[in-house]
Amino acid sequence: MTVENTPEESSKAKAKLKLFAKSLGLGIIEGGITAGLGYALLRLNVYAMFGILLLWLIFGWFSTYLISNNAMEIITTMISGNVVAGVIYYFVGISIWLLSILIGLSILFWMISFTTKILLFPSKKLQEENQTS
Numbered sequence: 001m002t003v004e005n006t007p008e009e010s011s012k013a014k015a016k017l018k019l020f021a022k023s024l025g026l027g028i029i030e031g032g033i034t035a036g037l038g039y040a041l042l043r044l045n046v047y048a049m050f051g052i053l054l055l056w057l058i059f060g061w062f063s064t065y066l067i068s069n070n071a072m073e074i075i076t077t078m079i080s081g082n083v084v085a086g087v088i089y090y091f092v093g094i095s096i097w098l099l100s101i102l103i104g105l106s107i108l109f110w111m112i113s114f115t116t117k118i119l120l121f122p123s124k125k126l127q128e129e130n131q132t133s
Helices: 007-044 046-066 071-091 096-120 124-132
Strands: none
Touching: 007 046, 007 071, 046 071, 046 096, 071 096
8 A cells, every 4th residue: 555645744844855955054054154163263263162162052043033942943053053063173282181172062053053042032922822811
């Protein structure tokens, strides 16, 4: 027996794929930008690592305006950004111990920015649903 997709199911799948591709692309772009700026900052001073973490925090806040606040998009954006940044950092010759610290702290800072954004500024849809209830 074969199950054929209805037009509704295929349109939902296309919409999910489009959201996934958008969040993946956004993560790749943000990871590349942050890795480039981060490498430039690290060339200036080792303590500039804190500037890199601030960049991740800002990009996490910025990302929430471009993607929906659902788990699939947040995780895809975060993982793709960190993988791209980690690969760039690795090939420019950053030490493994510093690389692991940067990636770990960037995940932490990005999750802090997503969490604070979701808690402080909930979706308008949720606010409207709560008001009508």
